[in-house]
Amino acid sequence: MPGIVKEEWRYIDENFETFVQELRSAVQKPSIAAQNVGMSEAAQYFRDLMESHGITARIMPTRGGFPCVYGEVKGKSDKTVLFYDHYDVQPPDPLDEWESEPFSGDIRDGKMYARGVSDNKGNACARIQAIGTLLKVRKELPLNVKFLIEGEEEIGSPHLAEFIEDNADLLRADFGVWESGYMNPDGRPGMYLGVKGMLYIELEAKGANKDMHSGSATHIPSAAWRLVWALASIKDANENILIPGFYDDVLPPTEREIQLLEESLGENGRGEPQDDKTEKLRAQENARALGLEEYLLGLYGTELRKRQLFSPTANICGIKTGYIGEGQKTVLPARAMAKMDFRLVPDQDPDDILAKLRKHLASRGFADIAVKVVSKDYPVKTPADLPVVDAARKAAEAVYGKPPVIAPTQGGSGPMYPFKKYLNLPMVAFGVGYWGSSNHGPNENIRLEDYRNGIKMVVQFLDELSRI
Amino acid sequence: MPGIVKEEWRYIDENFETFVQELRSAVQKPSIAAQNVGMSEAAQYFRDLMESHGITARIMPTRGGFPCVYGEVKGKSDKTVLFYDHYDVQPPDPLDEWESEPFSGDIRDGKMYARGVSDNKGNACARIQAIGTLLKVRKELPLNVKFLIEGEEEIGSPHLAEFIEDNADLLRADFGVWESGYMNPDGRPGMYLGVKGMLYIELEAKGANKDMHSGSATHIPSAAWRLVWALASIKDANENILIPGFYDDVLPPTEREIQLLEESLGENGRGEPQDDKTEKLRAQENARALGLEEYLLGLYGTELRKRQLFSPTANICGIKTGYIGEGQKTVLPARAMAKMDFRLVPDQDPDDILAKLRKHLASRGFADIAVKVVSKDYPVKTPADLPVVDAARKAAEAVYGKPPVIAPTQGGSGPMYPFKKYLNLPMVAFGVGYWGSSNHGPNENIRLEDYRNGIKMVVQFLDELSRI
Numbered sequence: 001m002p003g004i005v006k007e008e009w010r011y012i013d014e015n016f017e018t019f020v021q022e023l024r025s026a027v028q029k030p031s032i033a034a035q036n037v038g039m040s041e042a043a044q045y046f047r048d049l050m051e052s053h054g055i056t057a058r059i060m061p062t063r064g065g066f067p068c069v070y071g072e073v074k075g076k077s078d079k080t081v082l083f084y085d086h087y088d089v090q091p092p093d094p095l096d097e098w099e100s101e102p103f104s105g106d107i108r109d110g111k112m113y114a115r116g117v118s119d120n121k122g123n124a125c126a127r128i129q130a131i132g133t134l135l136k137v138r139k140e141l142p143l144n145v146k147f148l149i150e151g152e153e154e155i156g157s158p159h160l161a162e163f164i165e166d167n168a169d170l171l172r173a174d175f176g177v178w179e180s181g182y183m184n185p186d187g188r189p190g191m192y193l194g195v196k197g198m199l200y201i202e203l204e205a206k207g208a209n210k211d212m213h214s215g216s217a218t219h220i221p222s223a224a225w226r227l228v229w230a231l232a233s234i235k236d237a238n239e240n241i242l243i244p245g246f247y248d249d250v251l252p253p254t255e256r257e258i259q260l261l262e263e264s265l266g267e268n269g270r271g272e273p274q275d276d277k278t279e280k281l282r283a284q285e286n287a288r289a290l291g292l293e294e295y296l297l298g299l300y301g302t303e304l305r306k307r308q309l310f311s312p313t314a315n316i317c318g319i320k321t322g323y324i325g326e327g328q329k330t331v332l333p334a335r336a337m338a339k340m341d342f343r344l345v346p347d348q349d350p351d352d353i354l355a356k357l358r359k360h361l362a363s364r365g366f367a368d369i370a371v372k373v374v375s376k377d378y379p380v381k382t383p384a385d386l387p388v389v390d391a392a393r394k395a396a397e398a399v400y401g402k403p404p405v406i407a408p409t410q411g412g413s414g415p416m417y418p419f420k421k422y423l424n425l426p427m428v429a430f431g432v433g434y435w436g437s438s439n440h441g442p443n444e445n446i447r448l449e450d451y452r453n454g455i456k457m458v459v460q461f462l463d464e465l466s467r468i
Numbered sequence: 469m470p471g472i473v474k475e476e477w478r479y480i481d482e483n484f485e486t487f488v489q490e491l492r493s494a495v496q497k498p499s500i501a502a503q504n505v506g507m508s509e510a511a512q513y514f515r516d517l518m519e520s521h522g523i524t525a526r527i528m529p530t531r532g533g534f535p536c537v538y539g540e541v542k543g544k545s546d547k548t549v550l551f552y553d554h555y556d557v558q559p560p561d562p563l564d565e566w567e568s569e570p571f572s573g574d575i576r577d578g579k580m581y582a583r584g585v586s587d588n589k590g591n592a593c594a595r596i597q598a599i600g601t602l603l604k605v606r607k608e609l610p611l612n613v614k615f616l617i618e619g620e621e622e623i624g625s626p627h628l629a630e631f632i633e634d635n636a637d638l639l640r641a642d643f644g645v646w647e648s649g650y651m652n653p654d655g656r657p658g659m660y661l662g663v664k665g666m667l668y669i670e671l672e673a674k675g676a677n678k679d680m681h682s683g684s685a686t687h688i689p690s691a692a693w694r695l696v697w698a699l700a701s702i703k704d705a706n707e708n709i710l711i712p713g714f715y716d717d718v719l720p721p722t723e724r725e726i727q728l729l730e731e732s733l734g735e736n737g738r739g740e741p742q743d744d745k746t747e748k749l750r751a752q753e754n755a756r757a758l759g760l761e762e763y764l765l766g767l768y769g770t771e772l773r774k775r776q777l778f779s780p781t782a783n784i785c786g787i788k789t790g791y792i793g794e795g796q797k798t799v800l801p802a803r804a805m806a807k808m809d810f811r812l813v814p815d816q817d818p819d820d821i822l823a824k825l826r827k828h829l830a831s832r833g834f835a836d837i838a839v840k841v842v843s844k845d846y847p848v849k850t851p852a853d854l855p856v857v858d859a860a861r862k863a864a865e866a867v868y869g870k871p872p873v874i875a876p877t878q879g880g881s882g883p884m885y886p887f888k889k890y891l892n893l894p895m896v897a898f899g900v901g902y903w904g905s906s907n908h909g910p911n912e913n914i915r916l917e918d919y920r921n922g923i924k925m926v927v928q929f930l931d932e933l934s935r936i
Contacts, residue, residue: 034795091797094679155796196683200796209759211562213908214809215664215879217783218775219763224784225703232700235693237833291677295687307686315685316692317799322786323807327502328623328668328842329559330809330881331785331908339791341682341798365705374796411683413798440681440799 008137008459012129016452019129020112022049023451024105026087026121027114033088033155039066042087046124046149047071053132055147060167065159066151070170073131075141081465082146082173082425085124086153089116090440097442113445118437120179122446123454124149126432127177130458142466146173150415153179156200156375157415164418173425175388175465177458179414181430182437183450184264185286188402189457191392191430194381194409195416196312197344199353200374203230205336211322214330224321227336230366234340234357235314239297243360246312249347253310256384257408261305264405276301308411313343339374343413350376378417381409382426391464392428399457404430430457476605476927480597484920487597488580490517491919492573494555494589495582501556501623507534510555514592514617515539521600523615528635533627534619538638541599543609549933550614550641550893553592554621557584558908565910581913586905588647590914591922592617594900595645598926610934614641618883621647624668624843625883632886643856643933644887645926646897650905651918652732653754656870657925659860659898662849662877663884664780665812667821668842671698673804679790682798692789695804698834702808702825703782707765711828714780717815721778724852725876729773732873744769776879781811807842811881818844846885849877850894859932860896867925872898898925 012019026049031042043059043066050057050071057071069087092102092115100106102115112122127147134141148171150160164171182190205226212220235241253261274282283300287293294300299307321336323329342353354373361369382389389406396404410429419425432454438444480487494517499510511527511534518525518539525539537555560570560583568574570583580590595615602609616639618628632639650658675691703709721729742750751768755761762768767775789804791797810821822841829837850857857874864872878897887893900922906912 034793034797091791091793091795093791093793093797097678198798200798207760210565210906211909212758213880214781214783214785215811215881216776217781217809217811218779218879219765219767219772220758221760221764222784224787225705228696228699228784228787229705231696237693237697290680290688292675292689296689297687299687304687308684311686313682313685315682315798315800316690316696316790317682317797318790318792318801319692319696319787319804320792322784323559323561324786324788324805325502325559325561327559328807329502329561329785329908330666330668330783332783333786336787337792339796341685343683343685411686412681413683438678440797441679 054135062159069149071147075143080144080173118433119439123431161418176425176427178429183434192407192410195414197379198413199342199350204370212332223336380416395460522603530627537617539615543611548612548641586901587907591899594922629886644893644895649898651902660875660878663882665847666881667810667818672838680800691804848884863928
């Protein structure tokens with residue numbers, strides 16, 4: 001297939017400026033679910049964009065949350081593919097580290113910069129535009145297509161599971177495409193077949209009923225110290241998570257998963273992992289680009305990749321207590337708060353981990369620390385040997401001229417579980433991002449060439465699916 | 469003396485409304501040294517207030533810091549008393565916990581509420597007004613009086629020591645009065661004879677060169693965790709400070725100090741400590757007023773008081789890292805910062821403690837944590853058997869009709885050391901605050917009756933000093 005220029009690809013090239021402008025309009029609508037900013041405008045934009053590309057679309061309420069945008073087009077076969085995306089984005093903080101306004105969609109050096117351009121509006125737009133391309137060029141689709149674009153992914157999708165359960169018949173499909181995928185530094189497209197689960201919590205420690213003069217630290221308990229000690233009881237400096245039973249349900253990777261993982265290493269296509277020294281140097285080089293001497297625990301090569309995909313984490317997202325302004329204020333804080341996320345792997349269960357955390361805190365003398373659940377997600381993996389995975393691989397080879405890197409799962413999380421639970425939908429993930437997309441950080445961006453290829457990839461994937 | 473109404477006291481009663489208005493004008497000038505807000509206006513106000521009360525006053529520059537206000541009046545004898553105060557205040561945060569605007573000087577229920585009204589403008593005004601009263605009523609002072617009102621106490625007095633050294637001849641005195649004192653809940657005036665030292669630092673941990681998606685917590689080091697572990701290495705949950713050698717230079721209290729400490733207990737004047745059960749119940753009651761079940765480590769009675777006065781501390785003033793806004797943001801923080809103060813007791817040396825802290829962090833694997841010094845103060849104690857202490861005791865008995873509670877030192881810190889080093893000045897501390905003054909916290913306040921008595925106390929103290 002490489003070398004053959006499909007008519008759809010030519011159409012994409014000819015209309016690429018328009019497609020980029022559509023994406024730019026999408027990212028210029030801030031839609032920060034955590035802060036309830038601009039949500040309905042973004043939902044309407046995606047409904048209208050689908051309609052303008054020939055997709056029947058509507059905004060559907062959730063039970064008390066931000067609405068979903070649903071779209072569908074009938075195709076030739078009775079098979080159905082469902083695309084999952086989200087129109088909400090992370091808050092843009094820290095604002096002063098952005099080189100252009102976070103919601104400007106500034107284009108420079110062949111990249112578009114904006115909060116949400118990679119995660120996830122670029123993918124949502126590319127998929128809609130791919131379907132629009134097929135409808136324009138071919139007048140019909142090879143199979144049925146459905147879109148589900150939710151508005152609460154970045155706040156933990158609190159209403160998605162019940163929305164899927166409530167609308168299971170509407171959403172039923174044979175194949176699923178997950179929200180995102182990223183080009184590797186070696187030019188191979190990255191795909192993944194699962195997500196980590198997540199338990200996102202807030203810990204709150206309380207001391208006296210008001211902030212006190214720090215001279216009273218001799219005899220007044222400190223919320224700040226209570227929180228520090230409680231946190232330090234959760235993970236030690238060797239990265240061991242100390243909650244009893246935390247690792248009990250962690251599944252070891254399968255043979256096929258290890259094989260995929262090894263294929264993801266090396267720079268010469270589907271090569272074997274390089275020798276130890278080369279892998280180590282490469283890891284150090286990548287770490288140095290992030291201002292680090294090396295990765296955590298000196299990890300590199302297969303062990304690094306294994307840990308990224310198959311290890312759970314305990315991360316501190318933020319801590320706030322006491323006086324954090326300029327200069328000196330001698331205060332003993334009455335309140336201290338930490339936000340944490342635990343990334344979970346199959347078969348860890350966020351409710352079970354929560355119970356173990358509470359028990360751990362109580363047994364270590366921290367029963368006074370309040371644990372508030374912000375969100376929960378189950379880990380999910382699509383079996384690597386399903387035909388849908390092979391279809392994605394073939395499509396990627398056609399578009400990119402290189403074998404994809406297929407990760408059995410990924411370091412990030414997402415609400416994949418209800419798709420498995422209520423629809424039994426196998427999911428593959430690919431998209432328009434790249435290794436430098438900086439999701440959730442300042443200067444989030446995508447490369448426009450990846451965006452162009454990402455639209456073509458969707459066209460090609462539908463053709464591959466129609467052959468299953 | 470109780471029962472006898474001095475003419476000066478009558479003058480104070482007759483002019484009390486004016487004195488209160490002068491104080492109110494003082495606190496309505498925000499003078500936040502940490503934020504360089506309104507400093508010169510406050511300095512001018514105190515110079516003008518002194519002049520209006522017959523004190524020769526001038527503003528004197530420091531070497532690069534906020535200026536000092538100096539005042540003097542010649543008296544009958546050749547002895548001199550020096551009052552030390554400061555016109556700067558702490559920042560008013562947290563603003564939303566104030567019941568009235570922090571710089572309004574709102575008066576309700578016989579109290580004036582304002583940042584700085586207790587610490588330290590109430591004392592500065594009361595002392596100026598007492599001298600003004602003596603000059604009005606008696607036309608001359610029993611001894612020479614000097615005032616030193618600095619502008620950097622709340623940021624650690626970075627220029628005070630060199631100011632005192634540079635102006636030692638000008639400032640020379642026989643007796644010193646320290647900035648503040650507080651009424652006890654039992655109605656006895658509290659005095660103290662020393663201050664703790666302090667080492668105020670900022671700790672900063674660094675991870676990658678930008679905030680990362682928290683999915684990368686498998687392999688990217690976290691500034692937040694590094695800081696938590698480093699902090700947890702400094703003090704354990706049993707309040708043991710773990711820096712090797714930290715306690716080496718801590719002097720045990722003298723016999724006379726223990727005696728003073730025991731006199732401070734009990735509710736019936738100069739009584740012995742109450743029985744164990746009574747002391748415990750009282751401590752619990754006081755703790756409950758602060759929303760606590762009990763004080764730290766269940767302390768009460770003599771042990772509580774000993775710890776307050778003779779134990780050093782390690783306190784966290786604030787921690788800032790990552791996302792601390794509403795809702796969920798899954799971020800792995802690149803930077804984490806903590807502010808800490810260590811309160812020191814004789815003969816601990818802040819430079820020595822700093823060196824031990826740095827060594828400790830390095831030896832525990834935290835050489836990457838940057839330690840920035842914000843301020844340093846040495847601990848100081850005035851010997852409890854000096855005549856100046858007895859003069860203060862007698863004056864308090866005359867004004868309050870009750871024996872004072874004389875603490876050999878106090879829980880708080882202050883820049884007393886250069887007065888000892890360059891002037892060899894013995895210091896006693898008394899003032900217009902009370903146990904509920906909430907220094908450094910929201911709703912800082914004084915009781916107006918304490919303010920009235922505080923002015924009379926200064927008059928009486930001068931008469932007692934003239935008899936030494």
